Amino acid sequence: MSEPMVKIDSVYKKFGSNLVLNGISVEVKRGEVLCIIGPSGSGKSTLLRCINHLETISAGRIFVDANLIGYRQSGESLYELHPRDAAKQRREIGMVFQNFNLFAHLTVLENVIQAPLTVGKVARALAIEEAKELIARVGLTAKLDSYPAELSGGQQQRVAIARALAMKPKLMLFDEPTSALDPELVGEVLDVIRDLADSGMTMIVVTHEIGFAREVGDSLIFMDAGEIVEAGSPRDVLLSPQQARTQEFLSKVL
Amino acid sequence: MARKRFSQQKASEQGPSVVVFAAIKAKKLRHPVRSIIATALILIGLVVAVDAAFRPAYDWPAVAKYLFDHRVLEALVNTVQLTIFSMLIAIVLGALLAVMRLSENGVLRNLAWLYLWIFRGTPVYVQLVFWGLLAVIYQNISVGLPFAEPIFSWQTKAALNAFVLAIIGLALNEAAYMAEIVRAGLLSVDRGQEEAATALGMSWWQTIRTIILPQAMKVIIPPTGNEIISMLKTTSLVTAVPYSFDLYARTHDIAAETFNPIPLLIVASFWYLAVTTLLMIAQHFIEKRFGRFESYAKAKNSRYKRSRGVN
Numbered sequence: 001m002s003e004p005m006v007k008i009d010s011v012y013k014k015f016g017s018n019l020v021l022n023g024i025s026v027e028v029k030r031g032e033v034l035c036i037i038g039p040s041g042s043g044k045s046t047l048l049r050c051i052n053h054l055e056t057i058s059a060g061r062i063f064v065d066a067n068l069i070g071y072r073q074s075g076e077s078l079y080e081l082h083p084r085d086a087a088k089q090r091r092e093i094g095m096v097f098q099n100f101n102l103f104a105h106l107t108v109l110e111n112v113i114q115a116p117l118t119v120g121k122v123a124r125a126l127a128i129e130e131a132k133e134l135i136a137r138v139g140l141t142a143k144l145d146s147y148p149a150e151l152s153g154g155q156q157q158r159v160a161i162a163r164a165l166a167m168k169p170k171l172m173l174f175d176e177p178t179s180a181l182d183p184e185l186v187g188e189v190l191d192v193i194r195d196l197a198d199s200g201m202t203m204i205v206v207t208h209e210i211g212f213a214r215e216v217g218d219s220l221i222f223m224d225a226g227e228i229v230e231a232g233s234p235r236d237v238l239l240s241p242q243q244a245r246t247q248e249f250l251s252k253v254l
Numbered sequence: 255m256a257r258k259r260f261s262q263q264k265a266s267e268q269g270p271s272v273v274v275f276a277a278i279k280a281k282k283l284r285h286p287v288r289s290i291i292a293t294a295l296i297l298i299g300l301v302v303a304v305d306a307a308f309r310p311a312y313d314w315p316a317v318a319k320y321l322f323d324h325r326v327l328e329a330l331v332n333t334v335q336l337t338i339f340s341m342l343i344a345i346v347l348g349a350l351l352a353v354m355r356l357s358e359n360g361v362l363r364n365l366a367w368l369y370l371w372i373f374r375g376t377p378v379y380v381q382l383v384f385w386g387l388l389a390v391i392y393q394n395i396s397v398g399l400p401f402a403e404p405i406f407s408w409q410t411k412a413a414l415n416a417f418v419l420a421i422i423g424l425a426l427n428e429a430a431y432m433a434e435i436v437r438a439g440l441l442s443v444d445r446g447q448e449e450a451a452t453a454l455g456m457s458w459w460q461t462i463r464t465i466i467l468p469q470a471m472k473v474i475i476p477p478t479g480n481e482i483i484s485m486l487k488t489t490s491l492v493t494a495v496p497y498s499f500d501l502y503a504r505t506h507d508i509a510a511e512t513f514n515p516i517p518l519l520i521v522a523s524f525w526y527l528a529v530t531t532l533l534m535i536a537q538h539f540i541e542k543r544f545g546r547f548e549s550y551a552k553a554k555n556s557r558y559k560r561s562r563g564v565n
Contacts, residue, residue, distance in 0.1 A: 052453055054449060054452065054453060083457065083458060084457065087452075087455045087456065087457050088455065090452065090453055090454070090455040091454070091455030093453075094453075095450075095453040097446060097449070097450060097453075099446055101444075101446035101447060101449060101450035102450075103447060103450070103451075103465055103469075104444075104447070104469060105468050105469050114454075114464065114465075115451075115454035115455065115456065118456060118460050118464055119454060119455045119456055119460065160450075163454070164453075164454070167454060167455060
């Protein structure tokens, strides 16, 4: 299985006349953690949202586990996927948002079992059992019956991670998972993500936590103005950046 | 005095870590103007009530006589049925129109807009008259292909009686208002909720049904309750169809026989008010039920914070 888990092949994305992604190519091997850093507006979040087809791309190809995302190719022709098939692709890709986006009307347990029940058609008892394991894994067993509004930001984000894992994804996408958190709550979320990385999950993490990226990332890209400015091992890029733009950015955030 | 007792009770609840303080004992501020206005209003109210009780035009014995008259009670049932059926259709149709207005399909979106424009832009009374004339405009209702013999055909007059036409007229008008209420509800739910559901692989319909609608209910329910109450009263216009077995038309007809309209107006008002009161009570409980996740969380949260504060 040398096939990469994620293959992004010269992807362009335009919002109107605004070029947000300008020829992005990158691969993520199985079990690898790719960290993406860069200033806001550099297109990192957009790239992430293209991977599970929350956004459509203007040009290029994205493959997850060798499946073309959002389209079906037949010879030279490309066909848009039916929403049902796009949804099927998304089930295998977990996503964690900056603002958690927990379902406000559901308890912690209900949040985690919702997708397995409605999408996965898992039996309720089994879904609950698996959800409880996941919630224990993120250390929130005591909060099973709490509503999102009763939890701290860090707790909400840990539930959001458990909720994404409930669909047993092959790939996890993290969109600035700690950016909306109070500083003292960042650690607990990073711990959970770190554990997940150690368990061999393939992940793409958009983050501003440079220290975390260096520690957990297997590879790292620095993006600016829709381009990959620099790519390599986190150690190399962060400690000895070659590009002026990378140096400038790192001097600001470190 | 009452205030002092309260602080002591609270102190004993909190146990040893309590600060004992001397509660403020101040003379209450007087509001003479407020008191005078209140007294005057109460007096005026009493005068009006006593006067009404003895005024012959109100003819209270006649009110008592017709209040539980079987014709009035049957009319009450008809009015409630008109309200329920037309609101049920209006809610379903309104939800459909709301989804159409938010659709990516331009034809659906504009069609919904056109519907709203027409049905909100003309008086419901005029619409009801139109529905009453349906049989004149379309003598037959046929199902089939154009330029071919119809597969089914009904005579309009036979298929749709005044009661059904009244329900259609009320429902189609109300659907335009319900559409706006449902749309506001759907838009009130944070977009992140839809995104999270989509990212989990839920279909559009699963997202609407399990994530968006339950949260939108909080915004949809209160104005819908008002619309139901409003509909109960709007049913008095179905005489335009003409349908004459609803509460208002029936009491009006009885009054025409007895040449004594005022007590029957009171009878009608009494029953409208009675049903409205029931609806308001029901609305109160339904709102509580759908606001559950928020109020529940708030109550628990404040308890949580308090317990933390003590530690």
